[in-house]
Amino acid sequence: LPMLDPSTVDDAFYPALGYLVGLKAGARVPAVLGLEHLTPSRDDLKAFSAAFGTSSSAAMFHIVGVTPEAPDLSAALSNGRSADVETIRLSWEDLKFAWKELDSDSNVAEVDLVSLGNPHFSLEEHGRLAQLCRGRTRHPDVRVVVT
Numbered sequence: 001l002p003m004l005d006p007s008t009v010d011d012a013f014y015p016a017l018g019y020l021v022g023l024k025a026g027a028r029v030p031a032v033l034g035l036e037h038l039t040p041s042r043d044d045l046k047a048f049s050a051a052f053g054t055s056s057s058a059a060m061f062h063i064v065g066v067t068p069e070a071p072d073l074s075a076a077l078s079n080g081r082s083a084d085v086e087t088i089r090l091s092w093e094d095l096k097f098a099w100k101e102l103d104s105d106s107n108v109a110e111v112d113l114v115s116l117g118n119p120h121f122s123l124e125e126h127g128r129l130a131q132l133c134r135g136r137t138r139h140p141d142v143r144v145v146v147t
Contacts, residue, residue, distance in 0.1 A: 002092055004037075017048060017090075018052035020094055020095060021056070022058075025052075025058050027056070027057045028086075029058045035064075036065030045066070046120060046122070110141075114142060114143070114144045115147075116129065118147055121146050121147060
């Protein structure tokens, strides 16, 4: 991944990255490098994992320096050898492509349903949602479902 400033990473980053990694990995189990300095939260990893599962048929992924089974690249590789491992460098353009794929219906003018969680909305996410909604009123034609 390109070097990322943690202050520029928002809630859209991990789903877009998970989707992109899944597209690139296909059925292969990827080892993702470059996220350790971001210290992703459980919710970040959940978002990555959910999106990864929609675009990959791999049973798992490793995030080197983040997920417990992959403290380093050698541990993530079952045989400890990196010579026969394909390296794929992701760019900002790749991430933009993934975001556009996920946001492909941005021409929709009206929203009538907001569905969050499905089914794993965490306590921290409930708190963030409460902050975002404080002092605001839901439009009467919009339904909100949180599971």
